[in-house]
Structures are given as C-alpha cells and as structure tokens.
Amino acid sequence: MPDEAARSLRISQVGLRGVVGAGGLTAAHVLDFASAFGTFLEPGRCVIVGRDPRASGVMLREGVVAALLACGKDVVDLGIAPTPVFQHTIRRLDAAGGISIGASHNAAGWNALKFFGRNAIYLSTAEANELLDIYHLKKFSFVEWNRLGTLQSNHHSLDPYLDELAAVFDFDALRRFRVVVDCCSGTSSLILRRINERFGFQFILINEKMRGVAFAHEPATNKDMVALQLAPLMRPLGADAGFLFDADSDRVAFATEDGAAISEEMVLPMLADYLLPRGEGKLVITNVSTTALVDEVAARHSSEVVRVAVGRQAAIDALSSYRPEQIAIAGEGTGATMMPQFRFVYDGIASMLALLSMMRERGGKLSEIVASYPRYSILKGQVPLVTHRIPALLASLRERYADGRPNVVDGLRMDWPGRWFHVRVSQTEPVVRIICEQRGDPPHDLYATLIELVRSFA
Amino acid sequence: MPRREHLLKIGVSGIRGVVGEFLTPALAASFAQAFGTYVGGGRVVVGRDTRPSGEMLTHAVACGLLAAGCEVVETGILPTPTIQIYVAATHAQGGIAVTASHNPPEYNALKLFNAQGLFFNNYERAELLDLYHQSNFRQASNEEISRVLTDHGSAPRLHFDKVLAHVDAGRIRNRRFRVALDAVNGAGAVTTPGFLRDVLGCDLEAISIDPTQVFPREAEPKPETLGEIAALVRQCHREIGFAQDPDGDRLAVIDENGVVLDNDDVLALAVDAALRRRPGDVVVNLTTSSVIDDVAAAHGCRVYRTPVGEANVVETMQAVNAVIGGEGSNGGIIFPAVHLCRDSYTGMAFLLDRMAETGEPVSALASRLPKYYRRYGKVAYEHGRLGPLMQSLEAKFPAAAKDRADGLKLLLPEGWIHVRASNTEPLLRVAAEAKSQATVESLYAEVLRLFNG
Structure with a gap:
C-alpha cells in the first residue's frame, strides 16, 4: 500500500519507524540502520534481538541479524518477545545492547527498530545522535569474513523475567484477583499465559492469539479501545479489573469491575500515588501533555513533578540527570510508565501488577479507588501537519490565549487554574496533536476552538 | 590480493566479492530483492555452502526476498546442484x-x-542486472510479507534418486568400492559421505568433511591442491578418490595409484559413460580438450563448442537437447537427465558404474582415452593492448582455422591455441593442446613470446 507508506518513514533519535513497503520502511533502511548500530556498539558482547508479532517483523529480523553478524556481533534472537522481557534479557545476559523490532501501539502495517544499550538503557540523545551520524555516513565497521558473529536462538527468556517480577510483587496475594486482559493480538499473552501456568494466576485472556496482519483492534492503550471489547466483559465475567496492552506490552490501560473504561491518563497518577509513600524517591518525571492530576497527587505526598518534552528521549535524558533513588516513577499519559524497581524501562505488565498491588493494599474495588481522585477530563485530537505554518500557529495561539501561563518546552502549553491545553507536533507521525484538560467536566468549547484554529493553519 | 576494484563484482553473473568491506549485507539484500522482484514473488529456495559468511548472507538474502514479497525456503548447507534440483522439484519460483x-x-x-x-x-x-541498478524493487507491505520455512532434510534424497536412475546402483553396491573423499569441508561434507557410503555402498575413507571448519586446501580441486587425498588413496589402498569444490558442483578424480586425473579426461570418461547408455549431442566449451571429440566420434555423436562459462554451455545444451556436456578444465560434468547443471554426484556415480561394469581400475579406463598434452597459463596485459595482441596472434598463425566465439581459438593441424580475456581481471587466459608434449610446449612458448615480447 504505497499510499499508506508514503511519508510515513521517520529516522530520528528514537530510531527507525514507518509503514513497511514502497515509499516507507524498506529492507535497505533496516540493513543500514542495524549496520550503524553494530558499528556504534562497543565490541565483545552479544546483542539481543526480539520482535512483536507483525508479519513484517520476519523481514526486519533477517536484515537486523545479517547486519549485526556482518559487524562481528554475536546475536541472540528471542523470536517474538514482549519488550519488557527483551529488555530484561539484555541485562541478564549482560549484552552490549539490543534491537527491538516492533511498532508498539501503531497499526499492524507499521514497524520500527528501537535501540538499547548496556543494561537495556535507551540510548541518550547524544548516543542516538552518534548512531544517526553513522547511519547517514554509511561507513560501517564490517569485520573480515572469518570474524563474523554467530547467531543463537533463545526461547527461554520468559521465566527469568517472571522471577524478577515475583521478587518485587506479592504473587501469593495478587493471584486471587480475577482479571480480564485484552491482549490485542500482541505479545502480552505470552507472559500472562505463563504466569497463569506457573504461578496460578487467574488472567482471562481475550484477543490472545498473536496475529501478524490484522490485529483484533487498533493496538492503542486508550479509553476508546478499552471500551471496545474489554469493559463490556467486566460485569458478565465478574472480574475485579481489566487491562489492555499494546502489541509489545510496554503500555497498559484499564477498566474497572463495574465495566467503566478508564482514561489511560489515570495509570501514572495512580501509580505515583501508590509508589511515592513507599520509597525514597520523591520525583515524578512526565511530559507536558500528561494530566494535571499528577501534580495534585504529587503535592499530597510533598513531591515534585518534573515536566519535559513529549517523547521517550526527553524522559530518558531527564532520568539521567537524577540519581535513580531520587525518582519514584517516570511515565506518560499514554499508559507507559517506568519504575525504578525495573530499572526504568516501560513495562506494561509491571504497571498492571503495581495497580493490582495497590488494589490489594487499599482493599476496595478498583472503581472506588478511581473515584477517590478528583475528576479530570481530557480531550485529545490531531490535525494533519503543515510544517511551514507551525511557528505562526503557535504564535497565534499564544496571542489568543495571552492570559494563560505558557510553557514552550515542546510546542505550546497554556495553563490556567484547573485547565490547560497543549498543542505540539508529533515526533512519530506527520500530525499536530491537540490536548486539553479540565478539572471536572470536559472542556468541549476550548477543544473545539483549538481544533478549528489549528485546522485554519493546515 | 587482486586490486581493489576486483574485490567486488556486480554483473550479469550476479554479485561476488570479498565479504566485509566489499560484499556487504546491504548489497546482498538489495540484489536478492531485485531477484525477488524479477521472479514476481512466490516461493524462493535459499541454500549455501560452508563459508563462514554464508549464514550472515543467508539472512541478508532472506531479508531482501521477504521485502519483495517472496516466501523463503531455507535449506541450510547444501551442494549447489542439490539446491538447483530442489528448486525444480518443489516448484519454487527460483533459488x-x-x-x-x-x-x-x-x-x-x-x-x-x-x-x-x-x-x-x-x-x-x-x-535482472538492470532491475538491480534501477532500484525500483517490489516493496511488500505488512500484509504481503510472507515467512521463512526451513527444510534441512529432504533435498539430498531428491538429488540422489535422480542420479541413481542413470546408473546400475546394484552393481556399484555389490562391488563395495574402496573410495576416498576430500570434501574440502564444503557443502559436500554434509551430503557426500552419505551418498558414497549409504547410497552407493562404498567403503569410505574421508577427509575434510567438517562443515564447521575452514577450507583446508585451495578451494579449486586441481592436481597441485590435492596432495592430501592422493596420499590417502595410496596409504589406504583406495580404488578411487574424489575431491569436490566447496559447493559440490566440481569434481576431481584420483586414480588407484594416487594420480590426479586430468579434468578433461574425467569429463571424457563421463561423456563416454553417458553416450554408452544413450547416444546424442555433446556440448563443451572452447577450452575443453579434443579428447571429447574423439570420444563422441567413437559413438558417432556430434560435439558443439561454446564460450567458457557454465551458463553458455547450459544454454547450448538446452538448444540442441544435448545428452551430456561440461567444461573440461574446471571439472564440470553436466548431465541434463539429472539436471542441467554441473554435478559432481553424477560424475562420481558414472565413474563407479563404469568401474563396476568393466571390472577395470579407473587408471585403465583413463589410459584408453586418446592422449593429448595441454598447457594453461595467464598473461597480464595493459588495458588497450588486447586488440593488438590478438591481431599479432592471428598473424602468427595465418593458416589456422579460427573460432572467435570467445576470444580467439586457432585450430592447427597439430593442435589448438585458445586465448581469451578474463571477465574479472586484465588477464589473458592461454590454453594450448597438442598430440605431443614437445608440440604443445612449442605452441605455448610461441604465444608467450608474442605476448611478453
């Protein structure tokens, strides 16, 4: 589908991403980018490769493996593996790093390469820039014919990962919950089936079969997708909670026992509320698009919220400017959170287990816990990007809403007491994202005006 | 080491080069993607020999094929003829x-x-080469991307059964031939011991049959590289020794005295074996010995000559529906009833079958062939000097009949001279043949004098 693929390709600090096919993400990009990574990595250690179930993942895997072997890297291929398991394996095998093949919450036609260094740490901006320079220079360190790497398959990475979860969470207590999970044809089923089998949990899985082409539905962790299939099952199945994962299991959203689909924005404030009193860390790191409820929750615990630009890269750079023990949690309003217990990798499974631990600690129903927070209503939308008018758009917004408190760390965020909006250019797609939130009822008027204004610049 | 520009060659023969700086995974993948585009998707077989770079390149090739929408069947390490037969037998789109x-x-x-x-x-x-250079490859979308299947088991049997249909396997097995094998740690290492021992019932002494090890000798099986197997034949009292190249298409033969037979004579023995079963046309390249003409004439059969190169021989064999063909100097026997490709397995079976049929040692079979003397060599030339060199050669032998299908071949009453430019380097390849050692030496010396003078 050239139409879908055209203009989808993006090569940036975050890696390589696009719709697979003509005009989009091609084999040539994959080989060059993986060769750049093989050149970038320190010599002497193995490199981990894993993928999500997208059909194109096999093509990308073949290219990634060839490039790494050619750079003299020994490769351990995990096959189809959830991203948290993949990251755990990088640490466990003390690998030089890894390449994760998968487009997470994007539609099935997309794919991406994500790069990790030692200890499964995302590349810093400086490292990512170096990688990009190598990619563009196309001078790769291919080794001689008799020093090529070797390939090894490893399909036993799941249990060691689960051992680590079991050491952090009280599995004996958590297994009594009756939990429904929408796997959305992704990799979470691999973990959850094994938890059921090994630890006697009662996860009831829907959309559990991994699919390469047509996912059960859009693999986005948001309220609409929770409402689609998961929420209606809560009452009939008598479940205590319901969770939805994206294709590679790094993000999560949830439904309550009464069948309500909960905004994905709730994951971070609730986990912050649970984690802040438990540890030494007093910082919550999030981006400027995330709900203001985080600030309210943090204030209750006399903690501080650090707000950075949207995107994983800004969060990674922020994390690296603090000592790990200073931080309670880092995350986004998308349902992606990182906890210090898991060495700061986005892990939807760990996020789910932390929410279940919170339920156990509070003792009440999940709907009651959600209801105990002040109500915020968030509206999110997007408009196709016309780049040359972005500065004018932002200037015009700032002029029009001159009474607000501006934040220009990423696009424009305007704050009023109990109300804010954020307009920014997406890093992954050619769109302008518009988000506004209000304490209480949804800010429909503000949202409609913003959309109209942004459209007038398109 | 050849000059830098020869370390990578992309041409009508495909892509070849020194792995690392020159033959990169990206080049292999885009060539494979061009190939996948050219065959229009569908199933494509990918196999390899034992070179350490084979695994890396197999993944690069699979990447390119998948990107072009092909389904990949990965066979692992196999001889090239076995891969070719498997492609045809499994109705793949290509290999x-x-x-x-x-x-x-x-x-x-x-x-x-x-x-x-x-x-x-x-x-x-x-x-295909144009398509590669145009870079306008088929780019499969997620829905169009297929899968990688592996079949590491079934291909050798398909190949062996085809070979067995053209020899009397029973009489070969009954002889329990004492055979030596040198598989150069190549693809033959995984299939040839089973072929000789289990399929043909030979008592086998084999060396260099570890596919995980590097080539222990020069890869091309020619007399000066086969000392080890020749010694093995003598020490272990073998009736015959076989040596393969890394991808198992070429064959060299050692007689029971440890003498490496001339490759042209091996081809002549195979031609004789084939024509005994069924007479028909024979196709060889211009550099192949006249012994083939004599053998064919004895069966009343015709010989066609083609430019050097397997593809050229195969093309003519197809056109004339030849019974057998090949290229003498490089040990290639092509027997279309098995498959239209160089096949060392057909060669081994033919020789063992003739030995079983006649009860004679292989040296006796070879000694009955008409005796020719040959000289091969290379002469470097400067770019731009090729034409004058060829003209001076022609002028030197005004009475000779000429064949210009590939360089220049001069046919003289006492023998022939064939001079052609290498496709890969500025080198002239010189071959001469005559009925006596003295004559061939004098012909060869005259050419060298002309070119070096």
Missing part, C-alpha cells in the same frame, strides 16, 4: 545459492536460479 564456488574463503557470491533450477539465460541476467 539462490550463497556460494563463491571454487573462490577462496574470503569471497562469497550469490548464484541465481530460475523456476527450473537453472541459471538465467544471458538476456534474463541482463534484465
């Missing part, structure tokens, strides 16, 4: 062998086959 054949181990290459498991003809090759 790619990751092998640089007889080239040194630092080289690798892609050999490309059509749906019949044959090399593309010259027109198809040119078309």
Whole structure:
C-alpha cells in the first residue's frame, strides 16, 4: 500500500519507524540502520534481538541479524518477545545492547527498530545522535569474513523475567484477583499465559492469539479501545479489573469491575500515588501533555513533578540527570510508565501488577479507588501537519490565549487554574496533536476552538 | 590480493566479492530483492555452502526476498546442484545459492536460479542486472510479507534418486568400492559421505568433511591442491578418490595409484559413460580438450563448442537437447537427465558404474582415452593492448582455422591455441593442446613470446 507508506518513514533519535513497503520502511533502511548500530556498539558482547508479532517483523529480523553478524556481533534472537522481557534479557545476559523490532501501539502495517544499550538503557540523545551520524555516513565497521558473529536462538527468556517480577510483587496475594486482559493480538499473552501456568494466576485472556496482519483492534492503550471489547466483559465475567496492552506490552490501560473504561491518563497518577509513600524517591518525571492530576497527587505526598518534552528521549535524558533513588516513577499519559524497581524501562505488565498491588493494599474495588481522585477530563485530537505554518500557529495561539501561563518546552502549553491545553507536533507521525484538560467536566468549547484554529493553519 | 576494484563484482553473473568491506549485507539484500522482484514473488529456495559468511548472507538474502514479497525456503548447507534440483522439484519460483564456488574463503557470491533450477539465460541476467541498478524493487507491505520455512532434510534424497536412475546402483553396491573423499569441508561434507557410503555402498575413507571448519586446501580441486587425498588413496589402498569444490558442483578424480586425473579426461570418461547408455549431442566449451571429440566420434555423436562459462554451455545444451556436456578444465560434468547443471554426484556415480561394469581400475579406463598434452597459463596485459595482441596472434598463425566465439581459438593441424580475456581481471587466459608434449610446449612458448615480447 504505497499510499499508506508514503511519508510515513521517520529516522530520528528514537530510531527507525514507518509503514513497511514502497515509499516507507524498506529492507535497505533496516540493513543500514542495524549496520550503524553494530558499528556504534562497543565490541565483545552479544546483542539481543526480539520482535512483536507483525508479519513484517520476519523481514526486519533477517536484515537486523545479517547486519549485526556482518559487524562481528554475536546475536541472540528471542523470536517474538514482549519488550519488557527483551529488555530484561539484555541485562541478564549482560549484552552490549539490543534491537527491538516492533511498532508498539501503531497499526499492524507499521514497524520500527528501537535501540538499547548496556543494561537495556535507551540510548541518550547524544548516543542516538552518534548512531544517526553513522547511519547517514554509511561507513560501517564490517569485520573480515572469518570474524563474523554467530547467531543463537533463545526461547527461554520468559521465566527469568517472571522471577524478577515475583521478587518485587506479592504473587501469593495478587493471584486471587480475577482479571480480564485484552491482549490485542500482541505479545502480552505470552507472559500472562505463563504466569497463569506457573504461578496460578487467574488472567482471562481475550484477543490472545498473536496475529501478524490484522490485529483484533487498533493496538492503542486508550479509553476508546478499552471500551471496545474489554469493559463490556467486566460485569458478565465478574472480574475485579481489566487491562489492555499494546502489541509489545510496554503500555497498559484499564477498566474497572463495574465495566467503566478508564482514561489511560489515570495509570501514572495512580501509580505515583501508590509508589511515592513507599520509597525514597520523591520525583515524578512526565511530559507536558500528561494530566494535571499528577501534580495534585504529587503535592499530597510533598513531591515534585518534573515536566519535559513529549517523547521517550526527553524522559530518558531527564532520568539521567537524577540519581535513580531520587525518582519514584517516570511515565506518560499514554499508559507507559517506568519504575525504578525495573530499572526504568516501560513495562506494561509491571504497571498492571503495581495497580493490582495497590488494589490489594487499599482493599476496595478498583472503581472506588478511581473515584477517590478528583475528576479530570481530557480531550485529545490531531490535525494533519503543515510544517511551514507551525511557528505562526503557535504564535497565534499564544496571542489568543495571552492570559494563560505558557510553557514552550515542546510546542505550546497554556495553563490556567484547573485547565490547560497543549498543542505540539508529533515526533512519530506527520500530525499536530491537540490536548486539553479540565478539572471536572470536559472542556468541549476550548477543544473545539483549538481544533478549528489549528485546522485554519493546515 | 587482486586490486581493489576486483574485490567486488556486480554483473550479469550476479554479485561476488570479498565479504566485509566489499560484499556487504546491504548489497546482498538489495540484489536478492531485485531477484525477488524479477521472479514476481512466490516461493524462493535459499541454500549455501560452508563459508563462514554464508549464514550472515543467508539472512541478508532472506531479508531482501521477504521485502519483495517472496516466501523463503531455507535449506541450510547444501551442494549447489542439490539446491538447483530442489528448486525444480518443489516448484519454487527460483533459488539462490550463497556460494563463491571454487573462490577462496574470503569471497562469497550469490548464484541465481530460475523456476527450473537453472541459471538465467544471458538476456534474463541482463534484465535482472538492470532491475538491480534501477532500484525500483517490489516493496511488500505488512500484509504481503510472507515467512521463512526451513527444510534441512529432504533435498539430498531428491538429488540422489535422480542420479541413481542413470546408473546400475546394484552393481556399484555389490562391488563395495574402496573410495576416498576430500570434501574440502564444503557443502559436500554434509551430503557426500552419505551418498558414497549409504547410497552407493562404498567403503569410505574421508577427509575434510567438517562443515564447521575452514577450507583446508585451495578451494579449486586441481592436481597441485590435492596432495592430501592422493596420499590417502595410496596409504589406504583406495580404488578411487574424489575431491569436490566447496559447493559440490566440481569434481576431481584420483586414480588407484594416487594420480590426479586430468579434468578433461574425467569429463571424457563421463561423456563416454553417458553416450554408452544413450547416444546424442555433446556440448563443451572452447577450452575443453579434443579428447571429447574423439570420444563422441567413437559413438558417432556430434560435439558443439561454446564460450567458457557454465551458463553458455547450459544454454547450448538446452538448444540442441544435448545428452551430456561440461567444461573440461574446471571439472564440470553436466548431465541434463539429472539436471542441467554441473554435478559432481553424477560424475562420481558414472565413474563407479563404469568401474563396476568393466571390472577395470579407473587408471585403465583413463589410459584408453586418446592422449593429448595441454598447457594453461595467464598473461597480464595493459588495458588497450588486447586488440593488438590478438591481431599479432592471428598473424602468427595465418593458416589456422579460427573460432572467435570467445576470444580467439586457432585450430592447427597439430593442435589448438585458445586465448581469451578474463571477465574479472586484465588477464589473458592461454590454453594450448597438442598430440605431443614437445608440440604443445612449442605452441605455448610461441604465444608467450608474442605476448611478453
């Protein structure tokens, strides 16, 4: 589908991403980018490769493996593996790093390469820039014919990962919950089936079969997708909670026992509320698009919220400017959170287990816990990007809403007491994202005006 | 070490080069993607020889094929003829062998086959090369991307059964021939011991049959590289010794005295064996010995001559529906009833079958062939000097009949001279043949004097 693929390709600090096919993400990009990574990595250690179930993942895997072997890297291929398991394996095998093949919450036609260094740490901006320079220079360190790497398959990475979860969470207590999970044809089923089998949990899985082409539905962790299939099952199945994962299991959203689909924005404030009193860390790191409820929750615990630009890269750079023990949690309003217990990798499974631990600690129903927070209503939308008018758009917004408190760390965020909006250019797609939130009822008027204004610049 | 520009070659023969700085995974993948585009998707077989770079390149090739919407069947390490037969037998759209054949181990290459498991003809090759340069490849979307299947088991049997249909396997097995094998740690290492021992019932002494090890000798099986197997034949009292190249298409033969037979004579023995079963046309290249003409004439059969190169021989064999053919000097026996490709397995079976049939040692079979003396060599020339050199050669032998199909071949009453430019380097390859040692030496010396003077 050239139409879908055209203009989808993006090569940036975050890696390589696009719709697979003509005009989009091609084999040539994959080989060059993986060769750049093989050149970038320190010599002497193995490199981990894993993928999500997208059909194109096999093509990308073949290219990634060839490039790494050619750079003299020994490769351990995990096959189809959830991203948290993949990251755990990088640490466990003390690998030089890894390449994760998968487009997470994007539609099935997309794919991406994500790069990790030692200890499964995302590349810093400086490292990512170096990688990009190598990619563009196309001078790769291919080794001689008799020093090529070797390939090894490893399909036993799941249990060691689960051992680590079991050491952090009280599995004996958590297994009594009756939990429904929408796997959305992704990799979470691999973990959850094994938890059921090994630890006697009662996860009831829907959309559990991994699919390469047509996912059960859009693999986005948001309220609409929770409402689609998961929420209606809560009452009939008598479940205590319901969770939805994206294709590679790094993000999560949830439904309550009464069948309500909960905004994905709730994951971070609730986990912050649970984690802040438990540890030494007093910082919550999030981006400027995330709900203001985080600030309210943090204030209750006399903690501080650090707000950075949207995107994983800004969060990674922020994390690296603090000592790990200073931080309670880092995350986004998308349902992606990182906890210090898991060495700061986005892990939807760990996020789910932390929410279940919170339920156990509070003792009440999940709907009651959600209801105990002040109500915020968030509206999110997007408009196709016309780049040359972005500065004018932002200037015009700032002029029009001159009474607000501006934040220009990423696009424009305007704050009023109990109300804010954020307009920014997406890093992954050619769109302008518009988000506004209000304490209480949804800010429909503000949202409609913003959309109209942004459209007038398109 | 050849000059830098010869370390990578992309041409109508495909892509070949020194792995690392020159033959990169990206080049292999885009060539494979061009191939996948050319065959229009569908199932493509990928196999390889034992070169350490084979695994890396197999993944690169699979990447390119998948990106073009092909389904990949990965066969692992197999001889090239076995891969070709498997392509045809499994109705694939085409095949790619990751092998640089007889080239040194630092080289690798892609050999490309059509749906019949044959090399593309010259027109198809040119078309494919254009497609590669145009870079306008088929780019499969997620829905169009297929899968990688593996079949590491079934291909050798398909190949062996085809060979067995053309010999009397029973009489070979009954003889329990004492055979020696040197598989150069190549693809033959995984299939040839089973072929000789289990299929043909030989008592086998084998060396260099570890596919995980590097080539222990020069990859091309020729007399000066086969000392070890020749010694093994003598020490272990073998009746015959076989030596393969890394991808198992070429064959060299050692007689029971440990003497490496001339490759042209091996081809002549195979031609004789084939024509005894069924007379018909024979096709060989211009550099192949006249012994083939004598053997064919004895059966009342015709010989066609082609330019050097397996594809050229195969193309003519197809055109004339030849019974057998090959290229003498490089140990290639092509027997279309098995498959239209160089096949060392057919060669081994033919020789053992003739030994079983006649009860004679292989040295006796070879000694009955008409005796010719040959000289081969290379002469470097400067770019631009090729024409004058060829003209001076022609002027030197005004009475000779000339064949210009590939360089210049001069046919003289006392023998012949064949001079052709190498496709890969500024070298002239010189071959001469005559009925006596003195005559061939004098012909060869005259050519060298002319070129070096």
